[in-house]
Amino acid sequence: MSAQVTQILVPAAVREYIDHTNFAGGELAAQFSNKDDDLLVVTMMETAANYRARPRLSRDYRALSDVAVGEVAGQWLTNVPAGTHLSHWQLMHRPGTAITYDGFTAMVPNVRAPRGRALLLITHERDMPEDWRDAGVPEYAGWHLSEDEVTPLSVAFEPDEVGIGQLDPQWPVAALQQMHVGVVGVGSIGGVVADALAAYGVGTMDLIDPDRFLWHNQVRHVLGPESVGLLKVDALADRITHTWPDTQVRPYPVNVVSSAHHMRALFPRYDVVVCAADGIAARRVVSHLARRAQVPAVLACVLDDGAVGEVIRLRPGGRYGCLLCQRAALMAGGGLDLEAHQEVGYGTGDPHRPMTAVGPDLWFIGHLAAKAAVATVLEQQYGDLAHRLPGEHAVVGLRPSADTLHAPFDVTTTMDVRWSELPPPREGCPTCDPR
Template identity: 50%
Template sequence: MLILIPHRAAETLRGAGPWGRLTLRIDRPEGRAVVAGISQRGNGIIPVDPDLRSRLLSSCDTTPTGYWYRASAELHAIWIELRKRCNTATALDIFKAHVPSGFKAPGAEGYLALTHAPGMQDAFPEHHLPDLLAWHITPTQAVPLAVSAEPATTGIQQLDGHWPTQRLQQTRVMLIGTGSIGSATAHALAGYGVGHLTLVDPDRLDWHNLVRHTSARQHIGRLKVDALAEELAALRPDTVTAPLALNVITDADRIRALLTDTDLAVCTADGVAARRVTGHLARRAGLTAVLACVLNDGAIGEIMRLRPRPGHGCLTCRRQHLIEAGGIDPEPALDAGYGTGTPHRPMTAVGPDLHLVAHLAAKTAVASILERAGHPDQRLPGEHALIALRRQPDWAPPFDLARTTELRWLPASPPQNGCPTCETP
């Protein structure tokens, strides 16, 4: 049995008297229980549950099933040694000797007990022993149980000092397109600690999306942005999401206004027009845009960073530069549905391949934000990344990736003369 102690329960125990009663919700098939209520001595039980949305084992009944005790630090040292010996037990008299008051004799089946040893850090400073532990008390012995107490700090703040969490929590990113690549990009951006995500997509989740999307079957028929926002709220509560059922092309005027309160734009939407409009709007707003897609029916992943700098051309300029250099323009194929074209090639990209592209896009976005904020260790090797999901040695350079997972970075190419995006209006 694993005993789970939510933060509010842990703080209540640490501030309570010498002993009291416990109520727990117990999931016996899964072998876990969570502390739901605590009393001071024999007084009434005080609920210590978090809010309903984050309540553990909420489907299990609350059961008055044990006691908690103030205990000596030595008893917790005994617990550690017993767990090292594959959960051997200690005699009940030894357990009782380390509990100064309130001990309750067990019945035939025994009961669950928690012990709080407030002097742990002073008594054993070098061992970092926990101050809250769990036991199964029987008529003859005390058996140590696995226990997990929720720390005061959870979520992205746990990485303070090792990752620029404060900077990223203040960052606002707009994600345009929440399909297979976009949904995984959103999860990755939230995992990096981006504090605010504006999710833009007019589409609903359909049956055929499930094979590659991060959202589950229960969300079929819902707007993708709403399903994704709900998932992120549960998994990454440090990230605030704003779901908007907008089309970046037909609602460009509304997107333009929103970009004034945005630090960076990411586009994972299908089609040439959506990518070009995103790049144009971002350039006009003075923002970096990161575009992510797959080419050749999912054989190559592409991430392109468009920065509003002199010498950095937009998407159209970069494609034209490829053509002038003797390469190919893969952009028109993006307007065709997966598995269409001449000759016909089925869409063979699987979800994890698309999610690999998504994670690289999220890393590119976060690295761009952090480099601009003064973190030189986040500098990227180029502005245009190609990754082989299936090798394509017969494609024209720079798409001639000879080995699967080969990653190629290219520099930015300059604006074309007369470009309506790159030239100052």
């Protein structure tokens, strides 16, 4: 074993056994990862006299499952003398230092002699003072043994729980696992919205989009070339299910505009709807259906050839109007109709407008929209005032043009975020005032 080894990765089953065994120790074996020659992965441990088990890692951990031929011999010991891991902690904080082999064996009995070769050792010290634990002294420690000296190694164990539950209780995991979100449009912005919502811990998500993922989509989407030809909702559902298994994803390959009658039954199930679809028709339909279903909606897009981003939160009730009420108020105040260009596609042929917004700018708006959706539910349903938004309408400077736009789109610098309120419902609005 080379002295350059710095990290040992251990499957959860190994720790589970050592935590509960009555044995004092046993043999151990590890293999180098083919991806990294200073990383060892434990592949065998002795669990009883002359019985050796081979714990498995999930195939998802491809870099760890891809191990080199040949094993590095080692040993594991539990209930090592008090202070052993304090010495490990001190050595780790002094790079380049080591302890003599004789000094180490005087401190830790029952250590196997290297006999001309380097050995791997993992030790477990169950009983440590709490102040040591608080300082970062590890319960498990790794060691590189030779006949001359012993050096410390870092040990990382596969946790018993992998997923969003690891963030509990610092993050409202239980509340968000109950959350049901509809995402309309899973293109460049919507794909990021869906991915971010799953990362926040949203329990159930419906993806609504009729389009397939094609070559020109790759440059700005979270999906890659492996998804070309697939329906966007199916490819994204597979990605999220694999990466965020705590989130249940349901794909709906339909157009929200032409299938509005089907959407009408879905919307009341949602805690919030996020619309990132191209074109104003989809945004208007989502605004209308969400208001009728009495659920909040978050609309996200980029405007003015990618110069600014926009996130609008629409809330049911009599205080705020719908999207059409907001746009009518802007027009009445002399604002520009920035949505006029959205009905023309981009990047799909000579008659259309070219791509203007780069992927990271679109993703930034997508993350902002996902945060707004989560914050809305946590504030309104759970009374978590730490998640209050500063307003209902956000305009974000992405690459503002030299032309001065009318308020509230008059951002002049990149990363400038302007929040404002929405107007009240218009009298006679077909969405807000159905009389």
